[in-house]
Amino acid sequence: MKIGIVCYPTYGGSGVIATELGLALARNGHQVHFITYKRPARLGSFNTNVFYHEVSSLSYPLFEYSPYETALASKLVDVVQHEQLDLLHVHYAIPHAAVAFMAKNILSAKGYTIPVVTTLHGTDITLVGSDRSFSPVVEFSINNSDGVTAVSQHLKEETIQKFDIKTDIEVIYNFLDFNRFQKSNKEHFKKAIAPEGEKILIHTSNFRKVKRVDDVIKVFEIVRKEIPSKLLLIGDGPERAHLEALCREIGLCDDIRFLGKQDAVEELLSVGDLFILPSSNESFGLAALEAMACEVPVISTNVGGLPEVNIPGETGFTCDLGDINQMAQHSLEILNNIDLHQKMKSNALKRAQKFAIEKILPVYESYYEKIIEKVRTNASPISL
Numbered sequence: 294m295k296i297g298i299v300c301y302p303t304y305g306g307s308g309v310i311a312t313e314l315g316l317a318l319a320r321n322g323h324q325v326h327f328i329t330y331k332r333p334a335r336l337g338s339f340n341t342n343v344f345y346h347e348v349s350s351l352s353y354p355l356f357e358y359s360p361y362e363t364a365l366a367s368k369l370v371d372v373v374q375h376e377q378l379d380l381l382h383v384h385y386a387i388p389h390a391a392v393a394f395m396a397k398n399i400l401s402a403k404g405y406t407i408p409v410v411t412t413l414h415g416t417d418i419t420l421v422g423s424d425r426s427f428s429p430v431v432e433f434s435i436n437n438s439d440g441v442t443a444v445s446q447h448l449k450e451e452t453i454q455k456f457d458i459k460t461d462i463e464v465i466y467n468f469l470d471f472n473r474f475q476k477s478n479k480e481h482f483k484k485a486i487a488p489e490g491e492k493i494l495i496h497t498s499n500f501r502k503v504k505r506v507d508d509v510i511k512v513f514e515i516v517r518k519e520i521p522s523k524l525l526l527i528g529d530g531p532e533r534a535h536l537e538a539l540c541r542e543i544g545l546c547d548d549i550r551f552l553g554k555q556d557a558v559e560e561l562l563s564v565g566d567l568f569i570l571p572s573s574n575e576s577f578g579l580a581a582l583e584a585m586a587c588e589v590p591v592i593s594t595n596v597g598g599l600p601e602v603n604i605p606g607e608t609g610f611t612c613d614l615g616d617i618n619q620m621a622q623h624s625l626e627i628l629n630n631i632d633l634h635q636k637m638k639s640n641a642l643k644r645a646q647k648f649a650i651e652k653i654l655p656v657y658e659s660y661y662e663k664i665i666e667k668v669r670t671n672a673s674p675i676s677l
């Protein structure tokens with residue numbers, strides 16, 4: 294197949310999934326065209342089956358806001374037509390699903406049919422998408438995609454609850470590549486981070502409010518009183534300055550390290566004893582899955598799709614939102630019990646293996662085939 298992929302090319306989970314999916318499809322012999330405003334972070338070096346089309350939008354003094362949607366739609370029309378694509382897969386509904394709808398209609402007027410699959414990732418539904426300023430467009434463009442997937446059962450249900458959905462939503466879980474995400478021997482890292490054999494707690498995210506990184510620090514503060522430990526905060530984002538101030542305020546700067554954005558997260562996860570994800574909203578929690586693949590048990594909230602990934606009592610624990618004490622007690626329970634810790638490490642790995650790319654890729658491929666066939670037989674005419 295010739296597949297066009299539209300996503301946010303930055304560090305967010307949706308862009309990571311879109312890029313890794315495209316690369317896996319390319320390895321499986323498909324021709325993949327990424328259409329984004331910047332080269333996706335994980336695209337890497339030259340690959341015969343991978344093409345990159347940059348969307349650049351014209352700046353003009355009249356435009357206070359550059360009309361990115363128009364530029365993207367025009368680029369989609371151009372790429373689909375000239376590369377003779379079989380399917381467009383857009384990740385994150387806003388604005389990609391609406392833009393794809395526009396491109397599809399322009400192409401249709403030129404006599405070209407292009408099936409569109411939209412993948413809902415989370416905040417495009419839960420936080421941003423359901424805001425009145427976006428919701429009519431989000432609802433319309435979901436209903437008018439030829440195929441719609443959600444990254445967890447919970448996200449599917451929340452989408453149905455928040456919008457008037459008239460189309461089927463297929464749950465296709467996030468995935469990861471075990472060639473990259475696996476525990477490796479990084480003893481020298483461990484020695485540098487925790488020279489006295491302290492336990493290592495880890496959190497990775499984009500440091501937005503929804504991730505509640507404050508809670509990570511507060512949980513760590515309690516844990517550290519009982520067990521010598523260190524906290525690694527990986528990633529960056531709008532909350533960072535505030536979090537650094539919090540660490541200074543509680544006097545834990547020597548035990549908490551801000552590592553910023555890291556390319557080889559798996560190497561750091563390899564020395565982790567526990568992963569903390571106290572998000573207020575999380576459609577799936579790819580970061581937790583990455584930790585589990587590196588044999589790190591997870592303490593997370595029980596919100597969104599997190600319990601579909603982190604199985605309470607098996608791969609870690611899920612706790613009520615904001616319940617710092619519960620999270621800290623569960624952390625101590627694991628860290629103080631070698632047998633339980635070992636069991637949860639191996640359970641985490643086993644659970645993560647269910648989301649291996651080799652298992653999820655064929656699901657996407659057959660979904661694409663189904664949607665192409667559906668459009669070919671004209672089973673889903675666009676309802677304007």
Ligand code: GMT
Pocket residue numbers: 304305306307308310385414415416444467499503574575576577578579580
């Ligand atoms: O929250 C993020 O890390 C970024 C965000 C995105 O869309 O880029 O992530 C969402 O999509 C990921 C991939 O499908 C999911 O694993 C995350 O759970 C989801 N984030 C939220 O729902 C808050």
